Amino acid sequence: MSVDWEPDPSDSLKTFGAFVQALREHHGHTREQFAPLVRFSVHTVASIELGRRMADEVFVERADEVLGGTGALLRAGKHLSRQPGLASWFRKWAGLERQAVSLSIYECRLVPGLLESEPYVRAVFGESIPPLADEQLEAQVIARMDRQRLLRERPNTSFSFIIEEAVIRRELGGPEVTRAMLDHLLENMRLRNVVVQIMPLSSRHHACLDGPVQLVELPDGRRLAYSEGQQSGRLISDGKEARLLHQRYATLRSQALSPADSEGLLERMRGAQ
Known part of the structure; x- marks a missing residue:
């Protein structure tokens, strides 16, 4: 197997992604509208919302600002991990x-x-x-x-x-x-x-x-x-x-x-x- 294997999506990624999607829809944005606001591609936004990709700090900060600036995403982002028990x-x-x-x-x-x-x-x-x-x-x-x-x-x-x-x-x-x-x-x-x-x-x-x-x-x-x-x-x-x-x-x-x-x-x- 390859030297830099990436683990499967974890429950925390799926939960965070669902949270982002819910907030986005609550604010009336489609993915196509939301992506340029956070300056990420539609593909990246979709990957995060589906729990297939771990959101980095830049995405979390921009998304939180665009989606109300409440700090909820910032707090949720601190609990992200790719896989429970990941080494x-x-x-x-x-x-x-x-x-x-x-x-x-x-x-x-x-x-x-x-x-x-x-x-x-x-x-x-x-x-x-x-x-x-x-x-x-x-x-x-x-x-x-x-x-x-x-x-x-x-x-x-x-x-x-x-x-x-x-x-x-x-x-x-x-x-x-x-x-x-x-x-x-x-x-x-x-x-x-x-x-x-x-x-x-x-x-x-x-x-x-x-x-x-x-x-x-x-x-x-x-x-x-x-x-x-x-x-x-x-x-x-x-x-x-x-x-x-x-x-x-x-x-x-x-x-x-x-x-x-x-x-x-x-x-x-x-x-x-």
Whole structure:
């Protein structure tokens, strides 16, 4: 399964979404009228109201102001969680991503979730064991695609990705999914705050043989890391251990193809599809 799995919608998300919808309808707004007032898309508003997406602080504040300014939504928003009993390391890491000065991800299994195209996301969750119900799969797809807003909503955050060449060559989901994935990767590589490097199969050296890792640098200078296995994840806040992982990632960047050479490789792979 992917390194950054999003849990199913929780009861708190559904309850909050129903509360937003009730207040919106009480004030006589359709979703199409309400969306520009809070400066979010109609799709995002619908996802929140249906409990498929966790509302962030900006949405809660704007919605509360538009819907009477009573503070009711602000209070309700404090009790939101994606899933009852969700591990604290996941909630913490998701919050750290939104604060990051820089976010670095090495992945050797799948394309990182922040870079996945929608067909690829569907292919990933389509491989879940046990299989997901249609509603569960759709919820996962929506959550994954919504999370990708980070790349464009945080233009001052530096995003660095190193992906194993074998991940792309695996063609998860088939040739058409791979073509769409390559197009999506190349598009994201043109963002000024995104750097993507490919770790070639031909490399004789590799600094991250212990597996995938995510690294974050915060505004206060702290450097943290996150590591995940099959059924568990771990937020690494120990300074010595986090520094070691940051050091390994820095070495891996020097071993991977340059951004320009990585782009060239992906373009050649796209042309061969």
